[in-house]
Amino acid sequence: MKGLGNIMQQAQKMQARLLEINKEMEKKTEEASAGGGMVKAVANGKGELVSVLIEKEIINADEKEMLEDLVLAAVNEALRKVQSMKEEEMKKLTGGMKIPGMPGIF
Secondary structure, eight states: OHHHHHHHHHHHHHHHHHHHHHHHHHHOEEEEEETTTTEEEEEETTSOEEEEEEOGGGOOGGGHHHHHHHHHHHHHHHHHHHHHHHHHHHHHHHTTOOOTTOTTOO
């Protein structure tokens, strides 16, 4: 039974560390841009969009669709970066091991 106790202890430590990482992720942000930096999007570690910045030079009613595309591109890239950041933190926690049920933790 000693082995089972050790496994339970390690699982509890991992769970506590996971909670710490989740709190840390909430404070971190990732930024992405599109259109040569004319549109920037910032997302936080919770996967929420924090801000969208658009340079006024690019705002033109005749090019509305292009602006919408640039906003989408920047937002999607910022969210991809956040996901990548979360995956890296998970790799650190698990030592690179893939644990069933763990990918959706963040």
